[in-house]
Amino acid sequence: MTTATTNGALSFDGIGMIFPDGTEALRDVTLSIAKGEFVTIVGPSGCGKSTLLRIASGLLDPTAGSVEVDRDRLGYVFQDATLLPWRTVRQNVELFAELHGFDSSERRSLSTAAIELVGLTGFEDHYPKSLSGGMRMRTSLARTLTLKPPLFLFDEPFGAVDEITREHLNEETQRLFQSEGFAGLFITHSIGEAVFMSTKVYVMSARPGRIVAGFDVAFSYPRHPELRFEPDFALLSGEISLALRGSHS
Amino acid sequence: MTLQASPESKTDAVAAPEEHAGAPADGQFAPELPDDAPKAYRVKSRRREAAETILPPVVLGMGVIAFWYYISFIVIDESRRFLMRPVHDVVAVGFLDSANLTEMLSGLWSSAKVALIGLAIAIAIGFFLATIMSQAKIVERAVFPFAVTLQAIPILAIVPLIGFWWGYGQTSRVVVCIIISLFPIIMNTLFGLLSADRSMHDLFTLHHSNRVTRLRKLMFPAALPAIFAGLRISAGLSVIGAIVGDFFFGRGEVGIGQLLRRYANNLQGEELLAAVMMSSALGIVVFWTFGWLQNLVIGKWHETVQK
Numbered sequence: 001m002t003t004a005t006t007n008g009a010l011s012f013d014g015i016g017m018i019f020p021d022g023t024e025a026l027r028d029v030t031l032s033i034a035k036g037e038f039v040t041i042v043g044p045s046g047c048g049k050s051t052l053l054r055i056a057s058g059l060l061d062p063t064a065g066s067v068e069v070d071r072d073r074l075g076y077v078f079q080d081a082t083l084l085p086w087r088t089v090r091q092n093v094e095l096f097a098e099l100h101g102f103d104s105s106e107r108r109s110l111s112t113a114a115i116e117l118v119g120l121t122g123f124e125d126h127y128p129k130s131l132s133g134g135m136r137m138r139t140s141l142a143r144t145l146t147l148k149p150p151l152f153l154f155d156e157p158f159g160a161v162d163e164i165t166r167e168h169l170n171e172e173t174q175r176l177f178q179s180e181g182f183a184g185l186f187i188t189h190s191i192g193e194a195v196f197m198s199t200k201v202y203v204m205s206a207r208p209g210r211i212v213a214g215f216d217v218a219f220s221y222p223r224h225p226e227l228r229f230e231p232d233f234a235l236l237s238g239e240i241s242l243a244l245r246g247s248h249s
Numbered sequence: 250m251t252l253q254a255s256p257e258s259k260t261d262a263v264a265a266p267e268e269h270a271g272a273p274a275d276g277q278f279a280p281e282l283p284d285d286a287p288k289a290y291r292v293k294s295r296r297r298e299a300a301e302t303i304l305p306p307v308v309l310g311m312g313v314i315a316f317w318y319y320i321s322f323i324v325i326d327e328s329r330r331f332l333m334r335p336v337h338d339v340v341a342v343g344f345l346d347s348a349n350l351t352e353m354l355s356g357l358w359s360s361a362k363v364a365l366i367g368l369a370i371a372i373a374i375g376f377f378l379a380t381i382m383s384q385a386k387i388v389e390r391a392v393f394p395f396a397v398t399l400q401a402i403p404i405l406a407i408v409p410l411i412g413f414w415w416g417y418g419q420t421s422r423v424v425v426c427i428i429i430s431l432f433p434i435i436m437n438t439l440f441g442l443l444s445a446d447r448s449m450h451d452l453f454t455l456h457h458s459n460r461v462t463r464l465r466k467l468m469f470p471a472a473l474p475a476i477f478a479g480l481r482i483s484a485g486l487s488v489i490g491a492i493v494g495d496f497f498f499g500r501g502e503v504g505i506g507q508l509l510r511r512y513a514n515n516l517q518g519e520e521l522l523a524a525v526m527m528s529s530a531l532g533i534v535v536f537w538t539f540g541w542l543q544n545l546v547i548g549k550w551h552e553t554v555q556k
Contacts, residue, residue, distance in 0.1 A: 059451055076455055082448045086470045086550045095466075099456040127550045 009033050009069070009151045009183035010056060016064030017051055024208040025051045029065070031202060031211060035150070038177050038184040040194040042244060043204030049187040050079070052209070053153045056185065075149030075182065077157045081136035083128040090115065090124040093142045100147065114142040117176065134165035145180065154186040158193065170196050171225060178221050191237050191244070196223060201240055205247035213243040331518040343523020353508060353520075357527050360504035363419065364491035364535070367426020368484055374427070375434030383442040383468065384460065400432035404490065408497050418501035425494035430483035437479025441472025474551050477543035484535045492528055
């Protein structure tokens with residue numbers, strides 16, 4: 001069912017998901033993400049967006065359709081930071097490298113680089129309990145960056161942080177997307193976040209989740225915070241919002 | 250300014266710089282007194298805080314001792330005073346008489362050894378059972394009712410049976426400790442092992458971790474807070490088990506339980522009370538030790554460790 005991709009980083013073909021209790025979460029979802037693309041899916045809560053990511057990563061098998069993806073070095077950023085509280089920032093960042101059997105000097109250089117990328121240098125020895133929500137999320141990002149995944153799956157990672165922190169994290173994510181060259185599939189219910197970071201935005205309907213609209217986002221990278229005040233930005237956001245409302249009824 | 254360090258001058262100096270910092274009346278707080286007013290105020294309130302922490306138990310303790318004297322000298326008749334010897338007699342006979350003290354300390358040491366051996370075996374059995382229960386639901390279902398049954402048996406009801414099977418020596422004492430302290434270890438360890446979030450498990454699943462890695466790097470560290478909560482309960486129970494076992498089993502080394510029994514039979518009121526105090530001191534030391542160990546192991550990262 002899953003094979004290494006040839007042209008795209010990830011493609012869903014006719015994905016359907018009906019849970020054992022009869023809930024239909026997804027219906028006929030077909031979309032693909034190629035290298036160099038950052039695709040965001042916006043949709044109402046409980047529309048099956050997260051289910052789609054679980055299917056992409058192999059945590060869940062769909063009841064219909066197929067996925068094409070290389071799962072060897074998949075980056076998956078969860079809704080919460082999912083840091084291990086008994087590990088320091090550095091030890092958390094090194095976890096994946098550890099699970100993949102890198103030796104300690106390799107782990108150290110990978111974690112040092114990743115911690116620097118997310119701007120947490122100086123906090124290596126802190127435990128998660130003494131970090132803010134935004135810093136925990138940065139640690140989680142750094143942990144995923146260590147393996148240099150060609151594809152990142154983001155499951156509403158910035159939903160729990162405050163607005164200002166979220167904007168900062170959006171800016172850094174699109175900067176990393178540029179500098180690290182990964183493909184991204186991002187799940188959110190914030191339209192502003194979607195438009196700011198993505199090359200493409202898809203709108204998903206309420207359950208059962210279906211893709212009901214797609215928008216290309218043409219703004220050039222790197223994108224600056226001021227982009228949020230541009231008329232074109234507002235216009236596109238408005239169109240997406242309308243599509244989202246249409247899907248709701 | 251030479252004789253300023255009088256109590257009267259201090260009462261109205263709350264917000265003023267405390268220049269008489271070196272005055273002997275300030276005790277151990279004197280060197281800490283800073284020059285600016287707000288800090289001086291903070292030091293004062295810290296001293297007050299210390300007093301508020303220490304004073305209540307001290308006052309209550311003195312009240313208890315006073316009540317004790319009241320019972321010893323006023324409530325009970327002199328002919329029955331052995332029932333409640335006055336405090337100074339208990340101290341003199343129980344703690345200051347070297348022969349008695351040696352006897353009690355060696356009894357206490359013997360019981361402490363029994364309690365620790367029993368606890369160590371209970372930890373080994375408990376960890377093993379909890380680990381396999383966490384790995385296979387079917388084992389959990391099989392073992393659980395028996396663990397509950399074991400917990401439900403009143404220890405006094407099976408002490409004769411234990412003596413019947415294992416004799417009246419050290420082995421039986423240790424068995425009592427194991428039985429009484431096993432349940433909290435199994436339950437807390439199992440609960441802890443199963444407490445890791447689903448999303449953390451997903452993390453390990455995504456990176457194709459095997460059972461051993463998952464157990465070692467996720468489930469076991471996640472279980473540590475619960476394990477320590479269980480250990481503190483079990484350590485206390487094990488001390489009780491050692492004393493109860495010793496009380497009933499007469500062979501082998503004489504522990505504190507045997508001494509309690511002998512002192513009671515011989516109407517040695519002073520020794521009896523001293524031995525009771527020492528037994529509770531052992532329980533307290535064990536409880537503290539595990540609290541200290543808990544702080545050492547998980548204090549740095551766990552949110553709710555009590556200092």
